[in-house]
Amino acid sequence: MNPKIVTELPGPKARAIIETDTKYTSPSYGRVYPLVMRRGSGVMVEDVDGNQFLDFQAGIAVCSTGHAHPKVVEAIQRQAADFLHMCSADFYSPVMAELSQRLTATFPGGGPARVFYANSGTEAVEAAMKLSRYHTGRDKFIAFLGSFHGRSMGSLSLTSSKTAQRRRFGALVPGVHHVTYPKAAGETAQTRAAIERLFQTILPPEEVAAIVVEPIQGEGGYIVPPSDFLPTLREIADQHGILLVADEVQCGLGRTGKMWAVEHANVVPDMICSSKGLASGMPLGAMMARGDIMNWTPGAHASTFGGNPVCLAAALATLDLVQGGLMGNAAAMGQRIIDRIAGWPKRFPRVTAVRGLGLMVAIDLAPDGSVPAGDVRDKIIERAFHRGLLLLSCGEAAIRFMPPLVVGADDVDCALTILEGLLA
Ligand SMILES: Cc1ncc(COP(=O)(O)O)c(C=O)c1O
Incomplete structure (x- = not known):
C-alpha cells in the first residue's frame, strides 16, 4: 500500500485525544510519535483523522499476521461468542489442548515438550526463571548486556538494555550475572572467557540454574550474533548441568524465516x-520446556488469565497462517530488504551498518557533526512518520524494520524508497 497523509500530523482529532491522554494516562509510557490509531488492515494503519500509514513496526513485532487478519478476527469472534473465560489454570478447554499439541510440535529437536501459558512476554520469562529454579534446585542466572526480557521484577533482573528501565526500582532478584553479547565473528571467545572467569571467581557453576539469551538481541539493536555463539552456550550449559532458555518473545514464531x-x-x-507475534496482537505468552524439565507439580505456578481462550483461538489462527506461508514470506521479504539496503553504507554517509535475519532488520545511524547518532535516528523516524511510514528505534542508534509477516514486495519497495529519500 502507499501511505496517504491528508491532514497535518497530528490532525485535529488526534490532538484532542492526545490532550486527554496526556492528562490521565501514566507518564511512564515513552510515546514515540503522535500516532492515534483508529483501524488497521494488513500493513495499513489508519489514524483517527483518516491518514493512512505503512506499518513497518507492527506494534513492536506483535501484529505478525497484519492488522485485523480476517482469519484471526473470525477465530476471535467465534471463541468470544462461545465463552470468554473459565480459568485455564483450573479447567480444560478444547483450544488449549489443541494449541499445546500444535505448539509443542514445533519445539526444536522434536520434543516432547509442554507449554505454560501467560499473558505477556515478561510473564513467559518469569515462568522460565521459576521453572529453572524449580527444576534444578539452583538459584543463579547468566544473562547478557544489552538484553531485554521484560519489566516485572524477575525479568527486569535479566534486562540490561537501558538504565531508565531499572532506575529507582531498587534491589531486583539477586544472583543474575551479565556478560557481553557478541556482535561480530570472533567475539564468542570473549563471551566464553567472561563466563569462565565468572565460574572461577564469584559464580560457582553448580549454582547456576539457567543461561537466558535472546537468539537475536531485539531492543538491544537487532544484533545477530556470530554463528558459534548459541552452540557455545549450549556446550557450556551441558558441561555444568545448566539450562539454556531462549527468549524468542521478539524473534520467534516465524519472524526470522524459521519458526524459532x-x-x-x-x-x-x-x-x-x-x-509478541504468538496471537497476532491478543495478549498471550507461552513458555515451552522439554517435557522432562517441566516437572513442577499442581499449584507451583499458574495465572488467572494466562491462556485465555480468546487469545488461544487467535494463536491457533496465527499458527495456521505462519505455517501456511507467512514464515516463507518473512524469509523472502527479509532478503528483499537486505538486498536493497546492503549498499546503503556506501551510498549514504548517515548509515554505518545494516544487518538482519528475515523480517528483523536494522540499520545503524552515524552522528551528524555535534548531533549524536541517537538524535539523528530519532529525527529520521519522526520524519518517516510525517511521510506515512511507521518505524521504531532499537539499540543506541539503530532503526529497526519489523513489518507484519504479510508484507508484500510493493510495501517493501515503498518503505525503502521513503527512507532513501530521507537519508539522501
Ligand atoms: C525479547 C523480549 N523478551 C521479553 C519481552 C517482554 O515482553 P512484554 O512487553 O510482553 O512483557 C520483550 C518485549 O519487548 C522482548 O523483546
Missing part, C-alpha cells in the same frame, strides 16, 4: 519463551 530463531544455529534449547 535458534533453529538457524541448529541449537536445541531447554526452554523457549514466546509472546
Whole structure:
C-alpha cells in the first residue's frame, strides 16, 4: 500500500485525544510519535483523522499476521461468542489442548515438550526463571548486556538494555550475572572467557540454574550474533548441568524465516519463551520446556488469565497462517530488504551498518557533526512518520524494520524508497 497523509500530523482529532491522554494516562509510557490509531488492515494503519500509514513496526513485532487478519478476527469472534473465560489454570478447554499439541510440535529437536501459558512476554520469562529454579534446585542466572526480557521484577533482573528501565526500582532478584553479547565473528571467545572467569571467581557453576539469551538481541539493536555463539552456550550449559532458555518473545514464531530463531544455529534449547507475534496482537505468552524439565507439580505456578481462550483461538489462527506461508514470506521479504539496503553504507554517509535475519532488520545511524547518532535516528523516524511510514528505534542508534509477516514486495519497495529519500 502507499501511505496517504491528508491532514497535518497530528490532525485535529488526534490532538484532542492526545490532550486527554496526556492528562490521565501514566507518564511512564515513552510515546514515540503522535500516532492515534483508529483501524488497521494488513500493513495499513489508519489514524483517527483518516491518514493512512505503512506499518513497518507492527506494534513492536506483535501484529505478525497484519492488522485485523480476517482469519484471526473470525477465530476471535467465534471463541468470544462461545465463552470468554473459565480459568485455564483450573479447567480444560478444547483450544488449549489443541494449541499445546500444535505448539509443542514445533519445539526444536522434536520434543516432547509442554507449554505454560501467560499473558505477556515478561510473564513467559518469569515462568522460565521459576521453572529453572524449580527444576534444578539452583538459584543463579547468566544473562547478557544489552538484553531485554521484560519489566516485572524477575525479568527486569535479566534486562540490561537501558538504565531508565531499572532506575529507582531498587534491589531486583539477586544472583543474575551479565556478560557481553557478541556482535561480530570472533567475539564468542570473549563471551566464553567472561563466563569462565565468572565460574572461577564469584559464580560457582553448580549454582547456576539457567543461561537466558535472546537468539537475536531485539531492543538491544537487532544484533545477530556470530554463528558459534548459541552452540557455545549450549556446550557450556551441558558441561555444568545448566539450562539454556531462549527468549524468542521478539524473534520467534516465524519472524526470522524459521519458526524459532535458534533453529538457524541448529541449537536445541531447554526452554523457549514466546509472546509478541504468538496471537497476532491478543495478549498471550507461552513458555515451552522439554517435557522432562517441566516437572513442577499442581499449584507451583499458574495465572488467572494466562491462556485465555480468546487469545488461544487467535494463536491457533496465527499458527495456521505462519505455517501456511507467512514464515516463507518473512524469509523472502527479509532478503528483499537486505538486498536493497546492503549498499546503503556506501551510498549514504548517515548509515554505518545494516544487518538482519528475515523480517528483523536494522540499520545503524552515524552522528551528524555535534548531533549524536541517537538524535539523528530519532529525527529520521519522526520524519518517516510525517511521510506515512511507521518505524521504531532499537539499540543506541539503530532503526529497526519489523513489518507484519504479510508484507508484500510493493510495501517493501515503498518503505525503502521513503527512507532513501530521507537519508539522501
Ligand atoms: C525479547 C523480549 N523478551 C521479553 C519481552 C517482554 O515482553 P512484554 O512487553 O510482553 O512483557 C520483550 C518485549 O519487548 C522482548 O523483546
